[in-house]
Amino acid sequence: MTKKSADPVNGHPPATRQVPMRDFSRSLPxxxxxxxxxxxxxxxxxxxxxxxxxxxxxILRALAAIEAVEVTELARTAFLLGPSLSRILRDLEARNLIERKTAKADQRRSMVSISKEGLKLMASVAPTSEAIYAEITRRFGARKLAELQEMLGELERSLAGLGGADETIAGE
Amino acid sequence: MTKKSADPVNGHPPATRQVPMRDFSRSLPxxxxxxxxxxxxxxxxxxxxxxxxxxxxxILRALAAIEAVEVTELARTAFLLGPSLSRILRDLEARNLIERKTAKADQRRSMVSISKEGLKLMASVAPTSEAIYAEITRRFGARKLAELQEMLGELERSLAGLGGADETIAGE
DNA sequence: CGCATTCACTTAACATGTTAAGTATCTCGC
DNA sequence: GCGAGATACTTAACATGTTAAGTGAATGCG
Incomplete structure (x- = not known):
């Protein structure tokens, strides 16, 4: 009822494959x-x-676990690029969910921390979030979930050296 | 030399954990x-x-395998939301990489297909792309790669029913 | 037939991804 | 202690993700 992909406009068979490539929909990415x-x-x-x-x-989750971090370190932890993080921190600060102060020793660095309000918000979200995660774990299976994450980690590590682009290699 | 995360600004231990949650960096997402x-x-x-x-x-890869598709179907195949696809198609059309014509039977639908130029571009990219994929497969292992993809598919299927939001359930 | 609904897209608006520049600091060699 | 280069961010610009609203065309029903 939702759709019928049969009967295309013309009677063409579903694949023409004019360029030789793997089946796109099954690629790893x-x-x-x-x-x-x-x-x-x-x-x-x-x-x-x-x-x-x-x-x-x-970002809030990353901040909740520590006292304060510099922006660059936070970017690594939350897996965000600097510019994205910069914008988001500006907004979170405007909402008083985080606090920022420049480091004493190095005026370039700014130390970010979660605010009391931020903690309150986290506390109100965390239970639901945990429940959802638990349900996902239940459905997929805790064992398999651990296996999957192990494989994902291996995949990452196996590609670690294969620099995508600006890989600064020692002897070059 | 690249970084030394030891010795934070103050002597605080690395974790304060003010809100009880899983270790963030190890979450499935x-x-x-x-x-x-x-x-x-x-x-x-x-x-x-x-x-x-x-x-x-x-989008080009999805198009290369077929004669022509409607936009909605292409969105599903390329796993893009309508609005994103709409913009990208506009740009690809301006670059003459794709062609578009409204369906005869239903004026609302527009049929999209790859152009000769699009095919040429694909042909010039595909070899490198395949080589990279092969290298990834070699590094991670073909067997494990297949296993991983199987698990990812299972994960998807196990969450299929768990509607995130607007899930239109039959009896509601 | 007439018209409210539904459909297939497109536009709009806002948030993030991504790369390149810009700015203010800091570091180091001389 | 100064000037070149490195650092830590921020801004800018453009592309996409995401949700809501808009537009024109088909459908269904009285």
Whole structure:
């Protein structure tokens, strides 16, 4: 009822394959993208109710575990690029969810920390978030989940050296 | 030499954990995100050389395998949201990489297909792309790669019913 | 037939991803 | 102690992600 992909406009067979390539929909990047989307789709509604985006939530979580961090370190932890983080921190600061002060020793660095309000917000989101994660774990299986994460880590590590671009190699 | 995360500004231990939550950096979404980034980092430079973004490449690949598709179907195949696709198609059309014509039977639908130029561009990118994919497969292991993709598919399927939000359930 | 709904897209608006520049500091060699 | 280069961010500019609203064309029903 939702759709009928049979009967295209003309009677062409579904594949012409004018350029030789793997089946696109089964490529690793697509598999990873779809899997991640399937997971995040579960969390977004809850975050949205609290006026948080996925990235903002990542930042708050990273901050909740520590006293204060410099922006660069936070970028690494939350897996965000500097410019994205810069913007998001500006907004989170305007909402009083985080605090910032320049480091004494080095005026270039600014130390970021979560505010009392930020902690309150986290406390109100965390339970739902944990429950969703638990449900995902239940459905997929804790054992398999651990296995999957292990494989993902291995994949990362196996590609670590293969620099995508500006790889600053020692002897070059 | 690149960094020394020891010796933070004050002598605080690295974790304060003011809100009880899983270790953030080991969450499934983060694992998937990092793994995908590790993979895509390999491809981006090559695509960039040809003036293509990751998404544009996805669209061309999806189109290369078929005669013509409607936009909605293409969105599903390339895993893009309608608005993103709409913009990208506008740009690809301006670059003469794709062609568009409204369907005869239904004036609302527009059928998209790859152009001769688009095919030429694909042909020039595909070899490098395949080589990179082969290297990734070699490094990670073909067997493990297949296993990983199987698990990712299972994960997707296990979350299929768990509607993130607007899930239109039959009896509600 | 007439018209409210539904459909297939497109536009708009705002947030992030991504690369390149810009700015203020800091470091180091001379 | 000064000037070139490195650092830590921030801004800018453009592309995409994401949700909501808009537009024109088909459908269904009285």
């Amino acid at each position: 697509m598999s990873l993208l779809r899997a991640r989307e399937a997971v995040m789709r579960q969390f977004r509604p809850s975050l949205r109710e609290h006026g948080l985006t996925e990235q903002q939530w990542r | 983060m694992s998937l995100l990092r793994a995908r980034e590790a993979v895509m980092r390999q491809f981006r430079p090559s695509l960039r050389e040809h003036g293509l973004t990751e998404q544009q490449w996805r």
